[in-house]
Amino acid sequence: MLNAAEVSMDQAAEDDAERARNRAKLYAPPGRIRRGRGGRLTGPPGSGMGRAQAQALAAQVAAEDARLAKGRTG
Template identity: 55%
Template sequence: MAAEDDAERQRNRAKLYAPPKEARRRPSGGGIRRGATGLRAGDARALMSQIAAEDARFQGRR
């Protein structure tokens, strides 16, 4: 793509690297906001406590 100026070069780059239109749609979650991993906040807290318990067990703290 031969761009004549920087603005055209940026537009071409934006088109080239833009995500597909299907990926730009907002997922229907029923108003539930989720993080990048798809976990709810309560699920993330439970996972973090499990990891902390395993970490303590491996370090001998029980």
């Protein structure tokens, strides 16, 4: 889908500089996303999931997976 948008934008561009600007705009991260230390993409504070939340979610997924696997074999 991005390729079709890129081709369309390239055809409408008048010169190479405009094509480069269009490509940079097309592939730029969303407005609230920035590059942090080491080039990592970061969002606004409070928008992510902490380690404890991620581990709790992984445990819930594992428990649900085990429950569903037990139902298939039992």
